[in-house]
Amino acid sequence: xxxxxxxxxxxxxxxxxxxxxxxxxxxxxxxxxxxxxxxxxxxxxxxxxxxxxxxxxxxxxxxxxxxxxxxxxxxxxxxxxxxxxxxxxxxxxxxxxxxxxxxxxxxxxxxxxxxxxxxxxxxxxxxxxxxxxxxxxxxxxxxxxxxxxxxxxxxxxxxxxxxxxxxxxxxxxxxxxxxxxxxxxxxxxxx
Amino acid sequence: xxxxxxxxxxxxxxxxxxxxxxxxxxxxxxxxxxxxxxxxxxxxxxxxxxxxxxxxxxxxxxxxxxxxxxxxxxxxxxxxxxxxxxxxxxxxxxxxxxxxxxxxxxxxxxxxxxxxxxxxxxxxxxxxxxxxxxxxxxxxxxxxxxxxxxxxxxxxxxxxxxxxxxxxxxxxxxxxxxxxxxxxxxxxxxx
Numbered sequence: 001x002x003x004x005x006x007x008x009x010x011x012x013x014x015x016x017x018x019x020x021x022x023x024x025x026x027x028x029x030x031x032x033x034x035x036x037x038x039x040x041x042x043x044x045x046x047x048x049x050x051x052x053x054x055x056x057x058x059x060x061x062x063x064x065x066x067x068x069x070x071x072x073x074x075x076x077x078x079x080x081x082x083x084x085x086x087x088x089x090x091x092x093x094x095x096x097x098x099x100x101x102x103x104x105x106x107x108x109x110x111x112x113x114x115x116x117x118x119x120x121x122x123x124x125x126x127x128x129x130x131x132x133x134x135x136x137x138x139x140x141x142x143x144x145x146x147x148x149x150x151x152x153x154x155x156x157x158x159x160x161x162x163x164x165x166x167x168x169x170x171x172x173x174x175x176x177x178x179x180x181x182x183x184x185x186x187x188x189x190x191x
Numbered sequence: 192x193x194x195x196x197x198x199x200x201x202x203x204x205x206x207x208x209x210x211x212x213x214x215x216x217x218x219x220x221x222x223x224x225x226x227x228x229x230x231x232x233x234x235x236x237x238x239x240x241x242x243x244x245x246x247x248x249x250x251x252x253x254x255x256x257x258x259x260x261x262x263x264x265x266x267x268x269x270x271x272x273x274x275x276x277x278x279x280x281x282x283x284x285x286x287x288x289x290x291x292x293x294x295x296x297x298x299x300x301x302x303x304x305x306x307x308x309x310x311x312x313x314x315x316x317x318x319x320x321x322x323x324x325x326x327x328x329x330x331x332x333x334x335x336x337x338x339x340x341x342x343x344x345x346x347x348x349x350x351x352x353x354x355x356x357x358x359x360x361x362x363x364x365x366x367x368x369x370x371x372x373x374x375x376x377x378x379x380x381x382x
Contacts, residue, residue, distance in 0.1 A: 078377045117312060124311050142348075146370055147377040149340045157333075179337055180378045186269045186338040187371045 009047045009057070011037040016054040017101065020108045025051075025115060052118045055105055057093075061122075062129040064088045069133035078139050082151040083173060085130060086158070090168030094159065103163050127152040154179050200238045200248070202228040207245040208292065211299045216242075216306060243309045246296055248284075252313075253320040255279045260324035269330050273342040274364060276321060277349070281359030285350065294354050318343040345370050 015036035019028040030051050034044045048054045068088035072081040094102065109115040131148035135141055157179070158172035206227035210219040221242055225235045239245045259279035263272040285293065300306040322339035326332055348370070349363035 077379060079379070082377075117308070120312055120315050121308060124315075140373075140376070142369060143373045143376045145344060146341070146373040149344055150337070150374075150377065153336060153340055178333060180374070182331075182334045182337040183341075183371070183374050183378075185331070185334045186273075186341065187374075188268060188270070 008037075008039055008043055012039065012044055012047060013054055013057075014101065016051075017104055017108060020055075020112075021104055025108065025112045052114055055109065055115065056118060056122050061089060061093060062126055064092050065126060065129050066133045069130065069137065072137070078134055078137075078143060078147045079176075081134060081137060081139075082130070082147055082176070085133070086151065086155060086172035086176070087169045089155065090158075090162075090172060094162050094168035096167075099163065099165070102159075106163060123152065123156075126155075150179050150183075151176065199228075199230055199234055203230065203235055203238060204245055204248075205292065207242075208295055208299060211246075211303075212295055216299065216303045243305055246300065246306065247309060247313050252280060252284060253317055255283050256317060256320050257324045260321065260328065263328070269325055269328075269334060269338045270367075272325060272328060272330075273321070273338055273367070276324070277342065277346060277363035277367070278360045280346065281349075281353075281363060285353050285359035287358075290354065290356070293350075297354060314343065314347075317346075341370050341374075342367065 012033060016028070016033045019032055019036055028051070030044050031041055033051070033054065034041045044054075065085045065088065068085045069081045072084040076084070109119050127148045130151055131144045134144035134147055139147070154172055154176035157175035158166075158168055161171040161175070162168040203224060207219070207224045210223055210227055219242070221235050222232055224242070224245065225232045235245075256276045256279065259276045260272045263275040267275070300310050318339045321342055322335045325335035325338055330338070345363055345367035348366035349357075349359055352362040352366070353359040
């Protein structure tokens with residue numbers, strides 16, 4: 001009898017992470033994860049398509065980014081829209097309370113090629129979501145793609161710094177400023 | 192009895208591409224590919240680790256990029272080093288003779304999620320190889336990463352234009368100039 005399970009996705013992600021860290025990704029089954037979370041296998045599959053997916057939410061970050069970019073003030077340029085997306089991600093996903101989970105998640109992913117592969121694809125999907133959202137604001141396609149690539153690089157750097165204890169939003173603004181400052185160092189023709 | 196097979200990797204890639212296009216990726220086996228190429232299954236596995244890999248060379252592009260960046264003149268800055276990598280890729284892999292193969296390959300990859308996944312990961316590996324090679328020239332880490340991301344975006348655009356009939360090296364230089372010109376449009380604070 002299916003009942004509503006409060007916070008089922010969070011409980012499943014937390015249980016999965018614990019098990020992956022304790023006994024390894026390969027040695028953990030979906031049934032193990034559901035049991036540890038006090039839920040059933042069918043609840044697991046209502047929220048995640050497979051074992052790999054359990055550490056990657058359900059498209060939440062891409063949705064957050066898309067909404068935040070769309071909700072930025074009409075007069076906002078691409079830089080402000082990207083900053084709004086970074087703030088939204090920081091407030092919803094990379095909070096101080098999630099730091100411990102995030103650090104353990106990082107270690108588990110780094111230790112497993114299948115998880116690294118999924119992580120890489122999720123990163124590409126986020127970059128594409130950001131570029132698409134910027135284009136829907138009327139930003140020309142190439143500017144949107146450049147903005148999304150540089151914004152994604154800034155978020156990757158910010159994630160590392162947030163893991164070490166910083167505020168994600170502040171780290172992301174700082175990292176984006178550094179990324180933009182590095183462009184002339186790349187583009188300059190040496191004498 | 193293993194004999195030296197001239198151009199075995201090229202013959203296998205060509206045979207695989209034909210079969211994927213004719214009957215679909217899912218309906219093609221490694222044995223089918225080897226037979227079509229007039230080679231054996233064991234020759235296939237000497238060159239490629241699995242069926243997906245047959246359309247992605249054997250790390251050749253990453254090697255080309257690494258060598259070209261290392262071989263750029265000592266006085267060359269990051270922009271010249273990235274340009275050298277783009278030229279090397281164009282001369283070795285994206286020649287006019289390979290355009291037909293490249294266009295068919297693109298269509299086969301776009302039609303299959305597993306191949307798109309592998310393609311995405313190969314792209315990330317190339318970007319990482321470019322960043323690493325730039326760092327080994329003494330270019331600061333962040334500048335190297337920014338250069339690699341923007342260079343990779345330019346190569347993606349150049350690949351599309353090369354498919355449509357352009358010269359890869361010229362298209363890549365042009366695309367990189369456009370990418371760099373788009374940065375201020377992103378970075379500008381709106382009034």
